[in-house]
Amino acid sequence: MRYISTRGAAPPLDFEQVTLAGLAPDGGLYLPERWPSFSADAIAALAGLSYVDTAVAVMKPFVGDALDEDALRALCTQAYGRFSHAAVTPLVQLDERQWLLELFHGPTLAFKDVALQLLGLLFERFLSNRDTHLTIVGATSGDTGSAAIDAIAGRAKVDIFMLHPEGRVSDVQRRQMTTVFAPNVHNIAIDGSFDDAQALVKAMFADRDFAGRFALSAVNSINWARLMAQVVYYFYAAVRLGAPGRPVAFSVPTGNFGDVFAGYVAAKMGLPIARLIVATNVNDILYRALSSGDYSTGEVTATATPSMDIQVSSNFERLLFDLGGRDGQAMAAQMHGFEATKAMRLTDGQLGGAAGLFASARIDADDMALAMRWASEAAGQVIDPHSAVGLAAARAADLDPAVPLVTLATAHSAKFRDAVERATGNRPALPARVGDLFARAERCVSLPADFGAVTAHIAAHATPR
Numbered sequence: 001m002r003y004i005s006t007r008g009a010a011p012p013l014d015f016e017q018v019t020l021a022g023l024a025p026d027g028g029l030y031l032p033e034r035w036p037s038f039s040a041d042a043i044a045a046l047a048g049l050s051y052v053d054t055a056v057a058v059m060k061p062f063v064g065d066a067l068d069e070d071a072l073r074a075l076c077t078q079a080y081g082r083f084s085h086a087a088v089t090p091l092v093q094l095d096e097r098q099w100l101l102e103l104f105h106g107p108t109l110a111f112k113d114v115a116l117q118l119l120g121l122l123f124e125r126f127l128s129n130r131d132t133h134l135t136i137v138g139a140t141s142g143d144t145g146s147a148a149i150d151a152i153a154g155r156a157k158v159d160i161f162m163l164h165p166e167g168r169v170s171d172v173q174r175r176q177m178t179t180v181f182a183p184n185v186h187n188i189a190i191d192g193s194f195d196d197a198q199a200l201v202k203a204m205f206a207d208r209d210f211a212g213r214f215a216l217s218a219v220n221s222i223n224w225a226r227l228m229a230q231v232v233y234y235f236y237a238a239v240r241l242g243a244p245g246r247p248v249a250f251s252v253p254t255g256n257f258g259d260v261f262a263g264y265v266a267a268k269m270g271l272p273i274a275r276l277i278v279a280t281n282v283n284d285i286l287y288r289a290l291s292s293g294d295y296s297t298g299e300v301t302a303t304a305t306p307s308m309d310i311q312v313s314s315n316f317e318r319l320l321f322d323l324g325g326r327d328g329q330a331m332a333a334q335m336h337g338f339e340a341t342k343a344m345r346l347t348d349g350q351l352g353g354a355a356g357l358f359a360s361a362r363i364d365a366d367d368m369a370l371a372m373r374w375a376s377e378a379a380g381q382v383i384d385p386h387s388a389v390g391l392a393a394a395r396a397a398d399l400d401p402a403v404p405l406v407t408l409a410t411a412h413s414a415k416f417r418d419a420v421e422r423a424t425g426n427r428p429a430l431p432a433r434v435g436d437l438f439a440r441a442e443r444c445v446s447l448p449a450d451f452g453a454v455t456a457h458i459a460a461h462a463t464p465r
């Protein structure tokens, strides 16, 4: 399998190269040259398979020759062996047609573990064949940082430096990062906002000398391998609910459009998906784009769902490229226009193409809290605010009642205890697997939001390529 850039001017890569790469050199995002196709028989044959065997079957065409099937299975077994539920991503029934797909049984209690646990192992495996050392640098508002650190801790030939805004992540999120004492893990608390931390990371990647010297790499959801790993649970859930014989709909709490793009990929591969509901909070750029073609940014409003407080959704470019007939030149022109003006219109082709599969909903704080209470009172399920945004959108959706509707539950309720307590009156307990989080020592340096100070710290602790 070869991977091409959405902006049409970067050389194609194989799976190993695309896993280690971040953004394409032409500024685009990589995606497969063509979608693999699963027949109804091939989908039916997934019935009854374990999560790991489903993962191997679904990911094999994307991995190509980069790993043989046994090696891929060994990595999946290791990655998903760290989940606390035998089904890895279990389905839970809410009522006669609503389901939750629980994606939070990994080590850091959010769905990002599903992709990052595998990505950490893929990095180590591919770097072992090479004479290079990688330095992962990232900024986090919480969930990505903890999941990436857990996945990279102790892996050979890779260091991770994670910047978070000091005092602006939840105590659970901070401790999940700062209590990891592996020598290759470096936490930096920045005196500033998430945007300040993100701007520092962007400046480091733009500094060619610095980026080259330490072989900087990223683990955010622009990485293709992360999206690939997320395609698996759409197959796993749909097959359990009757696919390929019966179509299934999904509602996805969305920020950077990574998770829901994985659903689009599953549909492209032949999985019968009746609808993908893109659920946003009041930061609603995707809702506006999909309902009226207006993709324009505004100020970010802080909500109880911080992982969705995003105004520019990186992975949306992948969808627009695919819906627009895969014309790299046209995509580059459209994105350059957006980067200059912070606004663009979807073409009729893009809007019409999206309408065939996607619906979208904008969920405010009241709707979110109502969904949390309904889940608790009517179905006995305590859910987190992000999952509640998805559930609110699912309950409002206008769909054939015969179609099962699955909301992706993206975080464990204990990760956002304060918001859950406010909405439901119950304070969720931390699950046993992270039970001593508050007894562990923390390690973290505090630095000003200053490029010189942060790069000097990284240079002093990273391994040159």
Ligand SMILES: *Cc1c(COP(=O)(O)O)cnc(C)c1O
Binding pocket: 110, 111, 112, 143, 144, 221, 253, 254, 255, 256, 257, 258, 259, 260, 307, 308, 386, 387, 410, 411
């Ligand atoms: C990251 C995240 C999301 C948003 O996922 P995207 O792939 O960015 O759309 C939703 N919920 C939680 C809990 C997250 O951590």
